[in-house]
Amino acid sequence: xxxxxxxxxxxxxxxxxxxxxxxxxxxxxxxxxxxxxxxxxxxxxxxxxxxxxxxxxxxxxxxxxxxxxxxxxxxxxxxxxxxxxxxxxxxxxxxxxxxxxxxxxxxxxxxxxxxxxxxxxxxxxxxxxxxxxxxxxxxxxxxxxxxxxxxxxxxxxxxxxxxxxxxxxxxxxxxxxxxxxxxxxxxxxxxxxxxxxxxxxxxxxxxxxxxxxxxxxxxxxxxxxxxxxxxxxxxxxxxxxxxxxxxxxxxxxxxxxxxxxxxxxxxxxxxxxxxxxxxxxxxxxxxxxxxxx
Numbered sequence: 001x002x003x004x005x006x007x008x009x010x011x012x013x014x015x016x017x018x019x020x021x022x023x024x025x026x027x028x029x030x031x032x033x034x035x036x037x038x039x040x041x042x043x044x045x046x047x048x049x050x051x052x053x054x055x056x057x058x059x060x061x062x063x064x065x066x067x068x069x070x071x072x073x074x075x076x077x078x079x080x081x082x083x084x085x086x087x088x089x090x091x092x093x094x095x096x097x098x099x100x101x102x103x104x105x106x107x108x109x110x111x112x113x114x115x116x117x118x119x120x121x122x123x124x125x126x127x128x129x130x131x132x133x134x135x136x137x138x139x140x141x142x143x144x145x146x147x148x149x150x151x152x153x154x155x156x157x158x159x160x161x162x163x164x165x166x167x168x169x170x171x172x173x174x175x176x177x178x179x180x181x182x183x184x185x186x187x188x189x190x191x192x193x194x195x196x197x198x199x200x201x202x203x204x205x206x207x208x209x210x211x212x213x214x215x216x217x218x219x220x221x222x223x224x225x226x227x228x229x230x231x232x233x234x235x236x237x238x239x240x241x242x243x244x245x246x247x248x249x250x251x252x253x254x255x256x257x258x259x260x261x262x263x264x265x266x267x268x269x270x271x272x273x274x275x276x277x278x279x280x281x282x283x284x285x286x287x288x289x290x291x292x293x
Contacts, residue, residue, distance in 0.1 A: 002049045002057045005039045006030060017107055018114075024067035029102065031112050031140060038112070038140045043069070044096040045116040045136040047077040050144045050285070056221060058144070058287060060165040060259035064250045070097050074250040075163045075259070079136060079148060082128055082156035084267050092161065094127050095134060111141035130154045132273075147230075147282040150273050159236060159265035160283050162227065167220020169199050169239055169257050174216055177235060178209035199260065202241030206267055210235035214262050222290045227262050230282035233269035237262055 005028060008021035014029075021028045023041075028048070031038040039048040051057040061075035072078065072092070080092035090097060100116040107113070118134040132152035139145040146160055166172050174197040183189045184204035193207075196217075214235055216225040229235060238261040240248060245256040264283040271279035 002039075002051070002059075002061050005048060005061075006032070006037060015105065015107060017112060018105060025069050026067040029114070031114075033107070033112055033140070035110065035142060036140055038138075038144070040114070040116070040138065041067070041073060041076075042100055042102070042116070044073065044098065045079055045100040045118070046073055046096060047138065047144075047146065048073070049076070050140060052142050052287065055223070055287060057165050058225060058285065060163040062251050062255055064252055064255075066250055072096055074248075077146065077163070078161040080157075080159040080161050080263075080265075081134065081148070081150070082130075082132075082154070082158065084157045084159050084265065087157070088127070090127075092159075094124055096161075098124065100136070111139060113137065113139045143284060143286040145282070145284045147280065149278045149280050150271060151278040152273050153275050155270040155272055156279070157266055157270050158281050159263045159267065160281065161236075161261060161263045162283065162285070163259050163261050164216060164225055164227075165221075166216065166218050166258060166260055169260060171220050172216055172218050172260065173198055174214060174237065174260075174262065176211040176214045177207045177237065178211060180207070180209045182206040182208060197237065199237075199239055202244055203237055203239050205237045206265070207235045207237065208233075208268060216260065216262065217290070219290060222292070224288045224290060226286050226288065227264070228284040228286075229264040230284070231271075231280045232264045232266060234265040234267045235262065236265050236267070 010019045012020040027042045029040045036052045038050045065074045078096040081095040100118045105114045116136045135149040137147040214227045273279040
């Protein structure tokens with residue numbers, strides 16, 4: 001799916017490296033830079049791909065993702081806001097299925113930066129009765145940075161619901177998650193963990209005392225993915241496992257094996273915005289090669 005996006009016809013060339021394309025019903029910003037390539041759907045300000053030169057894509061996107069108005073995309077980095085999970089409908093909030101506006105962009109020989117904006121409107125007020133301005137700042141280089149700023153006067157919950165591409169789920173380890181988590185598969189039971197995490201089946205955990213950096217060690221692809229969380233209160237780890245994946249219409253049966261979600265989140269502690277101070281949530285992603293043994 002990622003390669004398909006980069007081969008879409010160009011509808012408008014915005015700058016030498018940024019173009020506008022369309023996948024089915026959704027407009028896509030495509031960035032083709034000498035040092036990386038990336039793609040963002042305007043629906044949801046949804047990062048679909050970030051691929052430093054010479055690497056496989058760092059972001060996982062389902063081969064069966066649906067690109068329809070109002071339908072959540074499976075994979076990438078959805079912005080879950082102003083709530084997380086099924087607390088209200090639609091699940092994970094309305095930001096990920098709303099159309100955002102590109103309001104600024106800049107580029108040079110090393111990086112590209114873009115800012116997308118979502119503001120309250122008649123449709124959002126049907127779900128949530130608040131005035132707001134939500135800004136998503138993306139900076140792409142040999143690293144990837146996403147900074148979410150929510151302006152207004154309210155409490156909100158959020159997650160940068162990052163899907164990462166891996167070689168094989170049972171071969172990775174995750175470090176930096178801390179030693180306490182809420183097990184969503186056990187009625188929200190609080191449990192303890194010691195040491196690094198390995199994944200042997202379906203998992204849905206909210207780590208409440210995670211470090212500010214999570215590292216995915218991926219020997220199959222011979223790289224580490226470092227996820228640096230900023231202004232987070234929690235880190236979520238999710239994988240549907242084989243059985244659930246078989247019942248997901250927007251994921252291939254074996255898709256679970258090449259992805260893991262490590263999410264920068266504010267779930268147990270809300271983002272608090274007021275008229276003088278916006279609330280922030282951010283993530284910075286980089287990779288390091290694992291040398292051959």
